[in-house]
Amino acid sequence: MQPTYEIIIVGGGPAGLSAALIAGRARRRALLIDGGTPRNAAAPAMHSFVSRDGILPKDFRAAAHNELRHYPTVERLDGLVDDVRANGDGHAVVLTDGRTFATRKVILALGMVDIMPDIPGLRECWGKGVHHCPFCDGFEHQEQHWGVLADDATMLEHALFLRGWAGSMTVFTNGAEYGAAELEPVEAAGIPIVRTPVTRVVPGNGHSIGGVELAGGTTAAVESLWIRPKQDQTQLVHQLRLELRDDKAIKRDDMGQSSIPGISAAGDCASGPMQQAILAAADGARTIFPIVRELVKEDRRAN
Numbered sequence: 001m002q003p004t005y006e007i008i009i010v011g012g013g014p015a016g017l018s019a020a021l022i023a024g025r026a027r028r029r030a031l032l033i034d035g036g037t038p039r040n041a042a043a044p045a046m047h048s049f050v051s052r053d054g055i056l057p058k059d060f061r062a063a064a065h066n067e068l069r070h071y072p073t074v075e076r077l078d079g080l081v082d083d084v085r086a087n088g089d090g091h092a093v094v095l096t097d098g099r100t101f102a103t104r105k106v107i108l109a110l111g112m113v114d115i116m117p118d119i120p121g122l123r124e125c126w127g128k129g130v131h132h133c134p135f136c137d138g139f140e141h142q143e144q145h146w147g148v149l150a151d152d153a154t155m156l157e158h159a160l161f162l163r164g165w166a167g168s169m170t171v172f173t174n175g176a177e178y179g180a181a182e183l184e185p186v187e188a189a190g191i192p193i194v195r196t197p198v199t200r201v202v203p204g205n206g207h208s209i210g211g212v213e214l215a216g217g218t219t220a221a222v223e224s225l226w227i228r229p230k231q232d233q234t235q236l237v238h239q240l241r242l243e244l245r246d247d248k249a250i251k252r253d254d255m256g257q258s259s260i261p262g263i264s265a266a267g268d269c270a271s272g273p274m275q276q277a278i279l280a281a282a283d284g285a286r287t288i289f290p291i292v293r294e295l296v297k298e299d300r301r302a303n
Helices: 012-025 057-067 156-163 180-188 236-242 277-300
Strands: 002-010 030-036 076-078 081-087 090-095 102-107 111-113 145-149 168-172 200-203 211-214 224-225 230-232 263-265
Touching: 002 090, 002 277, 012 030, 012 057, 012 277, 030 081, 057 076, 057 145, 102 277, 145 156, 156 168, 156 180, 156 224, 236 263, 263 277
Parallel strands: 002 030, 002 102, 030 076, 102 263, 145 168, 145 224
Antiparallel strands: 081 090, 090 102, 111 230, 200 211
């Protein structure tokens, strides 16, 4: 067993970095374990984060790492967590390389796993013309021709919302069958609906796509494609058998604690469908505040 920490934070994205910063300012001995594969790594820039609008994700992380160096009670470690086990009054965090660290409290800030539609070229264009959040990337594609992949009925309604950014729009049902009542609002808005299956997303210039190829060989000249990928929790969350909400977010109480005492969750893995870097960072701070208070109470009881 390696040295004991008061808090171990699993995940080095905005939520984990924010929690680590608060831990340092609270003078709590904390370890941030960073897997090094952020969800927004493919994004050309990070937006809607006040004072950091347009920053590259890697530059954001570098700036956060530099800030953490000012706090001697906080350590950062590159690695992947394989398991979290009960260990006396706390937990043991086990890395894939076998190293094990003891801690009083754990924060899971792991993000979510995006499950992309099985369309050739789509994953390669993720963050480079294929997007899901208009608040993150819509401004850069304003007044362009947008494509919306309506592979479920909720995306038909979402297309109407996206019109606030787009100059023109085409909805692709990708072969999905919808009733007249479901399609009527889209048709009434004058948005063309293409029912032919999509066979490929054509790469573009790194910021916009080159179009969407359809079965039969035609190409729709849209400049971006907007999707809503299905999401799942990481393997670690499933392994721990944490209780989940209906939207697959980790279920937690008002203090941010999961169904396992001593394990809290922060950021996208616990916040539900509204996911942005600035919200994750705020949630990381919100989650660690009550943990620090609980540590202080435990210390007083012990003395």
